[in-house]
Amino acid sequence: xxxxxxxxxxxxxxxxxxxxxxxxxxxxxxxxxxxxxxxxxxxxxxxxxxxxxxxxxxxxxxxxxxxxxxxxxxxxxxxxxxxxxxxxxxxxxxxxxxxxxxxxx
Numbered sequence: 001x002x003x004x005x006x007x008x009x010x011x012x013x014x015x016x017x018x019x020x021x022x023x024x025x026x027x028x029x030x031x032x033x034x035x036x037x038x039x040x041x042x043x044x045x046x047x048x049x050x051x052x053x054x055x056x057x058x059x060x061x062x063x064x065x066x067x068x069x070x071x072x073x074x075x076x077x078x079x080x081x082x083x084x085x086x087x088x089x090x091x092x093x094x095x096x097x098x099x100x101x102x103x104x105x
């Protein structure tokens with residue numbers, strides 16, 4: 001059976017190509033960020049292929065947002081781990097100093 005819709009990866013590539021002039025106008029650090037967003041969209045290309053949306057750019061943008069959300073949650077979890085690790089260490093230091101104070105008395 002012939003495919004009536006283009007593969008989403010092909011649509012994605014075409015959309016990315018259509019943004020080429022915009023990308024070229026960006027400064028180098030932003031160009032790297034821009035490329036990262038398209039890499040994020042490619043990560044979800046398989047899922048995007050299951051949705052035959054009228055405007056494929058909506059799927060691309062949502063894929064980018066999903067990757068950003070995942071990054072935010074990973075960073076929050078990392079920060080929470082550092083906070084709980086710091087409070088655990090702080091608690092040990094306090095009890096050690098209390099023991100030292102008792103010993104000195």
